[in-house]
Structures are given as structure tokens and as C-alpha cells.
Amino acid sequence: MIINGVTIDETFAEAFPMKATRAIITAQNAKWAMIAAQTMTGFATSVIACGCEAGIERVLSPEETPDGRAGVSVLIFAMGGKGLAKQLETRAGQCVLTAPTTALFAGIESDIKIPLGKNLRYFGDGFQIAKKIAGKRYWRIPVMDGEFLTEATTGQVNAVGGGNFLVLARSQPQALAACEAAIEAMRQMPNVIMPFPGGIVRSGSKVGSKYKTLGASTNDAFCPTLKGATKTDLSPNIESVMEIVIDGLTKADIDNAMRVGIQAVCDLGAENGIERISAGNYGGKLGPFHFHLQEIMA
């Protein structure tokens, strides 16, 4: 398949099941909601070492938030429910509770509840106040700028992590420009995050390593400097490869995000140095969810 001169490889991206939740952060203004959200989702690029993958889903207008203030919704993904709960709680406690004027709310309904502010309440040292409003429990925790309002729990849902595609370009600036265009388009899509810096990862990995202690290592088949030194997947004119990783609440959400992202790259086309779109295919070793590029773009 070729779109605007860009070859879409006949391959598939592999993704794996994760647990996810959504939290809504509000603040006195959009600036402080965003600061809290960025802090909460910091150092959360990959479960390999961060404990979770997190990102900003979108900015919310005051009409969309529970307390009528400016807000941001964040999505957090982890390999299991226990890990997700731990990450959510520590990040809420250290990054949102501490941020001036913020409040924190559940952003997703589910029968499985995980603590949001339920345990943060103890920071109130006995002065905390519970309020059950319309079936939801909130905690009011006295803090130095007034009161930190947080919902007690949020929902945990099954999700999909690790959807991806690779952009293969004739130069590094062209690969980056194409990925930036893709990220801009994909950020308009609901229920997904691209957890790597700016949504883009330049150090895509393969499963396993020659070193026994490592579960993942550099994806040498796509490293342009190794074209003559390893079993490469790159043609001679490809000088740079970048990857976009997508976590989504459902497979369909990732399908949609990949479609708009790949389309944005293809819109730039061969004339802007884009040669191919490929994907992290690990021969079925990584996960049960498969995203066939050509089917998605059909």
C-alpha cells in the first residue's frame, strides 16, 4: 500500500492489555490545571521503568468539569490494578494535592474503584471533612491555600497499551516534523495518550537483549547507523526513524488514533522525505492486540 508516495508496510503493531484510569484536575485557571497535570504525568513514559504510562488526554472547558473551573483530563495506564492504584495515589498526593488551587475528580465510571483521594485524606490530620454528594464521596482536606477538594475514588478499566507506528524518513528533521504533525492530529482524539516526550520516542525497543538482565533493548533493525552491521529493516536512503506509541482505553480508540496519525504523516508525503510507515512487530511475543497498518489505512 502506498499513500502519497509513502509505503505502508504489510505488518502489524503489537500491544498488550493494561489497566487504566482517568482523573480530572481543575484549578483556578487553565494555567494551573495544566501545571498540575503535567507534573502528575511526568516521568511516566514507559512501564518498563516508570511504573506507569501517563499523559494529558485533553484540556477541558469549565462547562465540562465537575466544579465549573478550567480543567485537564489525564489518563494513567499500568500493567496491573495494584500498580495503577499505587501510581495514581502517589502522583495525586505529590503532584496535585501540592499544586495551588487544584481539585481532583474521577474521570471514568467503572464497577472497580481505586482510591483517588480516599487515603490522601489522612493528610488532613483529622480536620478533613467527607461529603457525599449525588452518590459520590468527596474529601475536603484543609491546606494552606484553602481547601483541597478530591473525589474519594475513580474507576479502573481494562485498556490497551503499546499501540505504535514507525515513521521512516530520509532525514532526522523530516522524521521529527512528520511525527509532530501526527501528534498534533492524534491529540484531538479521545481516550488515548502518547506517553513519550512530546508524544514521540526515538529509542524504540525490541523484546529481549544479549544481556540477560535486560527485558528490552534497542531496536537494531531500525537503527540507521547499524544498516551495515545488523540484519537491518531499512533501505539505504533512510536516515532516521521515530516511533509514536499509543495507549488507549480500547483497541478501537487506538485504531482511530493510528489512522489520523498515519494520515497526517502521509499528507506530508514522499516530497517531505517520508519513505515508509512501519510498526513494532515482535512476532507475536509482545501482546495479543495486533494493529495491522494496511487494514487501519484501508
Next chain:
Amino acid sequence: MSALTFTLKQQPAQRVDMSLLVCQQLQGLSITDIAALELQSGTRKLRVDELFTIDGSDAQHIIIKNSTDKLDFIGKELDGGTMSVEGDAGAYLGMSMKKGEIKVSGNAGLYAACEMKNGYLEVSGNVGDFLGAALAGNKMGMKGGIILVKGNAGQRVGDHLRRGLILIEGNAGDYCGSRMTAGTIAVMGNTGRYLGYAMRRGTLLLWNAPQLSASFNDCGAHTLAFLPILFNSFTALNSKFSDASVGFNRVQRYAGDMAEIGQGEVLVKL
């Protein structure tokens, strides 16, 4: 199916215990069976059809017409369904109700919604003392649900209140929120003396400045984030509380009762 309707034939000589006539007790019974039920009235037992004419068949929707303040225990332990009372209700209206909805077009007597567990109770007129309170000697009043009173309430509103929401469009009498352990009482009108007497936790939300005891301490003026959420939850109510213009988030906060553990609060609109 039309609502199961009990129309009172004439004013009873003695008070009547209506606790048998709730949705879950009448479900599946024929009109003949219902007519033969006996209600306690003073020292006597009276058949339902001696007191009421009975129409309709939907036991999940009960209407009591021509009701008077001598009909006690209406909706006692109601466990789902709706009850409409056209006229006044006696004492213990909605006592210990678990879920469902009770609406009274007139006034209600003492101990309305006492020890209520959940559900929704609305009184268009006034209510007597001990609204949502604990029964005498008990330590736990209302534990959940919503009470809306469009008129005035008597003394000891929410005595020993444990959880839930009491909304009063009119005035509340003395000792409003006395001994409350938690929960919220909102009063749009005026409140009497000894507001929040011995309250431990919970919130008294007031539109008008109260006469506070010396055991309540001023914590200053604040903008509280939970108030807009609370007011938003009132939008579906048929009440002044649902009017967006009555909401506020700027309050004077008083902590008390310091003669107790002092973790309660009186929030007064600024």
C-alpha cells in the same frame, strides 16, 4: 396500571398507624386482601376499608387522599416505590425509609424522616420537631437520602444526624443540627437559638446569619470548591434550591461545637 389510591372517608377519632400501607407490604395483594388489613387506631384495630375507599392496583405507586395529621407512620420503612400524600401527614412520616420517594402536599408532624436510611422525602408545607432525627434514646438519626421541606421546620432538625442532606426553604427552629455526627443541613430562612448544639461533625449551610453560641469559633471568609458541586446536585429538585441564582461558594466559616470535638462547621453565605 393506575396508582393504588386510599381516600380517607372521614377524620378518624384516634390516631392511625399507617405503617402497613407501604409499597413493599402491599405488593401482590388484591384489593380485597388490602381492604381486610387491620390498622391500629388508638386501642382498636380498624379494617382499611373502614377508613379508606380503595382504588387502583399499582402498589409501587400509592396515593393517600384527604390525608390528615392523624395518620402516623406513613411510608415507614419504605423500600422502593413512590408514595404521594394529598393533605397533611402525622408523626413519623417516612420513618426509617430505605429507598423510594414520599411527597406530602401539606404539613407533616413530629419525627418526620426520623432515622431515614435513604430515598427522597419532600414536604410542601411545614414539618414538626425532630425532622430527620434519632428516636428518643437512640444515637443515630438520618443516615442517608434527601429531605426537602418547602415550609418551616420545628426544633431539633437533624438531631444526631449521621449522613444525608436536609434542605429547608423556610425557617428552622431551635437546636437545629443538635448533636449531629455528620451530614448536611441547609436552611434558606432563619434559624433559632442553640444552632448546632453539641454537633461533632457535619455542615450547617445558611443563607442568613445565625445567632451562634460562644462555642463556635470564627474561621474567616472562604471560597469553598465543594459548594458549586453541592448546588449542582440540587438542579433536579422541584425547589428553590434548584435555582442556580441561589447558589454561592463564598462563605463565612465557623467551627464547632467546641464544647464537643469541634469538627462541625456552620457556613454562612457572604
